[in-house]
Amino acid sequence: MIRFDYARPTAVAEALQAGAGTHTAYLAGGTNLVDLMKENVARPLQVVDINRLPLNRIEELDGGGLRLGALVTNNDTAYDSRVQERYPLLASAILAGASPQLRNAATNGGNLNQRTRCYYFYDVDTPCNKRNPGEGCGAIGGVNRIHAILGTSEQCIATHPSDMCVALAALDAQVQVSGSAGDRTIPFADYHRLPGDEPSRDNTLQPGELVTAIDLPEDSFATNYTYLKLRDRLSYAFALVSAAVAMRLGDDGRIAECRVALGGVAHKPWRQPEAERLLIGEQPGESVFQAVADAVLRGAIGRGKNDFKIELARRVVVRALGQAAARTPQSQTDKRIA
Amino acid sequence: MNASTKIGIGTPLSRVDGVDKVTGAAPYAAEYNVANLLYGVTVSSRIAKGKITAIDEAAARAVPGVVDILSHANRPKQAWLDRSWKDELSIPGEPFKAFHDAQILFAGQPIAVVVAETFEAARFAASLLEVTYEGEAHNIDFEASLAEKFLPKPGSRRNNYHPPKSRGDAQAAFNEAAVSHEATYHLAPEHHNPMEMHATTVEWHGDGKVTVYDKNQGSQGVQAYLASAFGLGKKNVRVVNAYVGGGFGSGLRPQWQVQVATMATIHLERSVRVVMTRAQMFTHGYRPECTYTVKLGAEHTGKLTSIMGDATTSTSRFENNMEDIVTWGMMNYASPNIHGEYAIAPRDTYTSADMRAPGAATGMTLFEIAIDEMAYKAKVDPLEFRLINYSEVDGMNQTPFTSKALREAYREGAERFDWDQRSPEPRSMKEGRELIGWGVATGMWDAQFSKTSASAKLNANGHLEVACATSDIGTGTYTVMVQVAADTLGVAPEQITAKLGDSDLPTAPVEGGSWGAASTGAAVQLACETIAKKLFKAAGKMDSKPLGDAKFEDVEFVEGTIRRKDAGGQPLALTEVMRASEFTVIEAEETASPGIGGMISMAQKSRNTHSAIFCEVRVDEELNQVRVTRIVNAVAAGRIINPKTARSQILGGVTMGIGMALHEETFADARLGRWMNHSFAEYHIPAQADIHDIEVIFVDEPDAEVTPLGVKGLGEIGIVGTAAAVANAIYHATGTRVRSLPITIDKLMG
Numbered sequence A: 001m002i003r004f005d006y007a008r009p010t011a012v013a014e015a016l017q018a019g020a021g022t023h024t025a026y027l028a029g030g031t032n033l034v035d036l037m038k039e040n041v042a043r044p045l046q047v048v049d050i051n052r053l054p055l056n057r058i059e060e061l062d063g064g065g066l067r068l069g070a071l072v073t074n075n076d077t078a079y080d081s082r083v084q085e086r087y088p089l090l091a092s093a094i095l096a097g098a099s100p101q102l103r104n105a106a107t108n109g110g111n112l113n114q115r116t117r118c119y120y121f122y123d124v125d126t127p128c129n130k131r132n133p134g135e136g137c138g139a140i141g142g143v144n145r146i147h148a149i150l151g152t153s154e155q156c157i158a159t160h161p162s163d164m165c166v167a168l169a170a171l172d173a174q175v176q177v178s179g180s181a182g183d184r185t186i187p188f189a190d191y192h193r194l195p196g197d198e199p200s201r202d203n204t205l206q207p208g209e210l211v212t213a214i215d216l217p218e219d220s221f222a223t224n225y226t227y228l229k230l231r232d233r234l235s236y237a238f239a240l241v242s243a244a245v246a247m248r249l250g251d252d253g254r255i256a257e258c259r260v261a262l263g264g265v266a267h268k269p270w271r272q273p274e275a276e277r278l279l280i281g282e283q284p285g286e287s288v289f290q291a292v293a294d295a296v297l298r299g300a301i302g303r304g305k306n307d308f309k310i311e312l313a314r315r316v317v318v319r320a321l322g323q324a325a326a327r328t329p330q331s332q333t334d335k336r337i338a
Numbered sequence B: 001m002n003a004s005t006k007i008g009i010g011t012p013l014s015r016v017d018g019v020d021k022v023t024g025a026a027p028y029a030a031e032y033n034v035a036n037l038l039y040g041v042t043v044s045s046r047i048a049k050g051k052i053t054a055i056d057e058a059a060a061r062a063v064p065g066v067v068d069i070l071s072h073a074n075r076p077k078q079a080w081l082d083r084s085w086k087d088e089l090s091i092p093g094e095p096f097k098a099f100h101d102a103q104i105l106f107a108g109q110p111i112a113v114v115v116a117e118t119f120e121a122a123r124f125a126a127s128l129l130e131v132t133y134e135g136e137a138h139n140i141d142f143e144a145s146l147a148e149k150f151l152p153k154p155g156s157r158r159n160n161y162h163p164p165k166s167r168g169d170a171q172a173a174f175n176e177a178a179v180s181h182e183a184t185y186h187l188a189p190e191h192h193n194p195m196e197m198h199a200t201t202v203e204w205h206g207d208g209k210v211t212v213y214d215k216n217q218g219s220q221g222v223q224a225y226l227a228s229a230f231g232l233g234k235k236n237v238r239v240v241n242a243y244v245g246g247g248f249g250s251g252l253r254p255q256w257q258v259q260v261a262t263m264a265t266i267h268l269e270r271s272v273r274v275v276m277t278r279a280q281m282f283t284h285g286y287r288p289e290c291t292y293t294v295k296l297g298a299e300h301t302g303k304l305t306s307i308m309g310d311a312t313t314s315t316s317r318f319e320n321n322m323e324d325i326v327t328w329g330m331m332n333y334a335s336p337n338i339h340g341e342y343a344i345a346p347r348d349t350y351t352s353a354d355m356r357a358p359g360a361a362t363g364m365t366l367f368e369i370a371i372d373e374m375a376y377k378a379k380v381d382p383l384e385f386r387l388i389n390y391s392e393v394d395g396m397n398q399t400p401f402t403s404k405a406l407r408e409a410y411r412e413g414a415e416r417f418d419w420d421q422r423s424p425e426p427r428s429m430k431e432g433r434e435l436i437g438w439g440v441a442t443g444m445w446d447a448q449f450s451k452t453s454a455s456a457k458l459n460a461n462g463h464l465e466v467a468c469a470t471s472d473i474g475t476g477t478y479t480v481m482v483q484v485a486a487d488t489l490g491v492a493p494e495q496i497t498a499k500l501g502d503s504d505l506p507t508a509p510v511e512g513g514s515w516g517a518a519s520t521g522a523a524v525q526l527a528c529e530t531i532a533k534k535l536f537k538a539a540g541k542m543d544s545k546p547l548g549d550a551k552f553e554d555v556e557f558v559e560g561t562i563r564r565k566d567a568g569g570q571p572l573a574l575t576e577v578m579r580a581s582e583f584t585v586i587e588a589e590e591t592a593s594p595g596i597g598g599m600i601s602m603a604q605k606s607r608n609t610h611s612a613i614f615c616e617v618r619v620d621e622e623l624n625q626v627r628v629t630r631i632v633n634a635v636a637a638g639r640i641i642n643p644k645t646a647r648s649q650i651l652g653g654v655t656m657g658i659g660m661a662l663h664e665e666t667f668a669d670a671r672l673g674r675w676m677n678h679s680f681a682e683y684h685i686p687a688q689a690d691i692h693d694i695e696v697i698f699v700d701e702p703d704a705e706v707t708p709l710g711v712k713g714l715g716e717i718g719i720v721g722t723a724a725a726v727a728n729a730i731y732h733a734t735g736t737r738v739r740s741l742p743i744t745i746d747k748l749m750g
């Protein structure tokens, strides 16, 4: 860990000012940033502790949605009665992640901005383009069992590790951002990015910009939904593959709308609108689910040790669609898969 | 003797150190805040092999608070001869010597330590050290290392390897067998990762005298090692390991942090603390990776006619770590023809090391998967198959056991598990989308006894202190000592203090191999018996003759008194004897050793613990998520001193076995020559959600011969075979046989 300056502003404007320079980092729950600093992966010279900012509320939005403050903890979000009732998909995804202790410290803004769990990224004695652009990607040709199969580049095959974000992608959330150039709203699909030639950038946040809130649209998919996560142990492990499904059935029992987002497979929560469209007007059933799974996974590439993820993801999509259609969402406490 | 008045052995006494541990009052090695302490942060090698060509210290030294930087270039004098670096459990080869020279032998090797007035300054400065290397070709890939495998010379120097004994013509019997099975099994490397990281606080007393608070499993072994390696003289080194946050074998041999901390202390003549990071916990010993080919031949009935094993485990290039892999199956089953082969394969890592039930946890487990496969081939129920091939004697050495209640373990375990409700066909039990599988396996471990001394001291106020240099690595040794003392002298446990984990105390071997309870317990018993005799003698001198003409054999020590077994006269309080004889204290020190009788018995008889493990798994039929929903482990381990701590040992062993079956694996990047998942986020051990019902049964197994107390030890048996029971249950559930542990989702996808 290196030496750094520390500021603890109480207003957003002050925070933006303190965070404006180069080599700055916002500190929220610290469950990711502090780890990375200890490992010398993150080396900020200025740490701006944002925990005193007034961003710790969950508020109703005009028009029916909910605004989740960036500093509300993951657990407070998941256990909020409005979230539980109206956005059970989000609550479920959050509770599928990390451990209670971590979720009590982790914040919504931090969850969005947490960095990949790629082993090489975390180990400064190995090459990594994300940590050190141009150094090469250790994971390609290396230990890549947990790596991405979709949207990768020859520069980077890392995944975005969040569970929460997979649900937010399915819900079409919006990210509220403040920066020196003013405030803006980023649709969730545009928030995280693919590695391309610039793997060091995880998302489209500009330097110094601060996430202030996450807006959930009114459309909450509280009836037909699920978050299904497969991992190497039954708790406290990142997803090998996960799927968030938000579905709406018409009165005739046919699918009126459906969103499928995958976690653990790409540099961002993965959605494939074309594949989702295949479901519209269909009766829920194994064969259409299979077709959707194939379409979602189209173009997937294994890198050796993660080849199994392609087939696993396919099966996860099929099962998750089945769970959502049957209104038997995956429980995050009983680990039996519904 | 009236059993109900007897306290101590056999009672579920809660850990006597429990409250201190959970309240934080029990200090661990990194928690001794001695005055004027310096903090050392160790820098680890980036490369796997080669040498250091330069270390640029300028930036690091410029950090305020940095006191010094030590490396091979400026380290203090250390012993040159490998002989001087031998530890209690040294193995053939050249022991690792931190900062010895510029050579790099493995990735993560400690190459320098930055010592500063604060931990933060040391850590920051350590990140600024610029090291230049000249790399060499290396190999840490196990498959590739097999090309270099070799057979170590049995019996050479301190080599604890016993070559398997062959009998008959196993190959011919295999060729002719009506039913045969041949397959190769694999176990991934595992790192011990006890909760407490290896740490040392060396307190400098001046004049070359040090107290070393160190995480290890044997204070006196480390004392001798440091005295020899750094030329300190034994009397100048005291080693304390009063509390150890788990070991699993990683503390059997001195770890490198104790070298680094001691070196820095000697060099700077100040107290220094060095703590490994979690990542550095992956830069020393680990359970060797193993490949094991098993060949079995049997008659149509399932009666085995041939057992053949050929195993290779990984070691380093500088030491030969060997394990008994192939012997377990041959010892446990009856077969007229047996043959075993074994080799080790060197690679550019630190030397592999003993980890909970070394050899057996690997060899017995993998063998028990093969036995399961054979049972299916012979179309015999897997439990029945084991009974058909039950061996009353040690199948390899052809010696009788001091006791072997494995048959009872199978029976009691099967009953509790409802094994007879099992449907034989794989993939035939199902609930919803979960395939249900039931598997069984056998466990086996040594029941050892090691020469150990203990002292006892009874004060006039009735307080008893018992002491021994042994370690309590979470196994419950403190509690066992209290119980044995309570049992022998009839003193209430609350009146007894146990002291251990200090090289100044009576001599004890390193804690491992599950011999602690049996050996320390026996020594404590002897010391307390000597006190009892002294008390009896003193009572005899009392004018009132309270015990009449009773001989020592006629009295018993219960409830803080001596009393006649025939209930004649009044019970005589121990404190009364002390008062009457004007003793302020009575002391005794005794040594328990196998003795000549024990040595003869050891040569003529095998001494082992056994277990039968039954497991239920539920596996999602498409997604292959595995849940271990039920385990019954029936253990035959002689006399149980404390059913509560004993059960805990088995629960821990079973949990670790589930980890071996499903989770634990250290991934190697062969190109970089390093372990990659060196953190608890990515090196998986079972979480709470992975553990469901575990039922432990202790089978009655009286055994007066195995050790003085009839105790066999329990630290290791719980892990042996457990992973096989899980693997066999997964096969029964899914019909997919995975022969490489751990069984992760990708392997079940086929």
Ligand SMILES: Cc1cc2nc3c(=O)[nH]c(=O)nc-3n(C[C@H](O)[C@H](O)[C@H](O)COP(=O)(O)OP(=O)(O)OC[C@H]3O[C@@H](n4cnc5c(N)ncnc54)[C@H](O)[C@@H]3O)c2cc1C
Pocket: A025, A026, A027, A028, A029, A030, A031, A032, A033, A034, A035, A050, A070, A074, A096, A097, A098, A099, A102, A105, A106, A107, A108, A109, A110, A111, A112, A113, A114, A115, A161, A162, A163, A164, A209, A210, A211, A212, A236, A237, A238, A239, B680, B681
């Ligand atoms: C062992 C372990 C297991 C875990 N398992 C899971 C899991 O299974 N699933 C899962 O989803 N997560 C998991 N997590 C990750 C956890 O969810 C994240 O660490 C957490 O959400 C990060 O939130 P934080 O508030 O602590 O962020 P911090 O650590 O404070 O910050 C993380 C990053 O976000 C930036 N940041 C924080 N807030 C803002 C803001 N408002 N605007 C702009 N930038 C910001 C910081 O600068 C930093 O770069 C695990 C973590 C650990 C350590």
Ligand code: SF4
Pocket: A116, A118, A119, A120, A121, A127, A128, A129, A130, A131, A136, A137, A138, A139, A140, A155, A156, A157, A158, A199
């Ligand atoms: S996958 Fe990305 S994060 Fe991992 S080593 Fe390659 S570049 Fe770095």
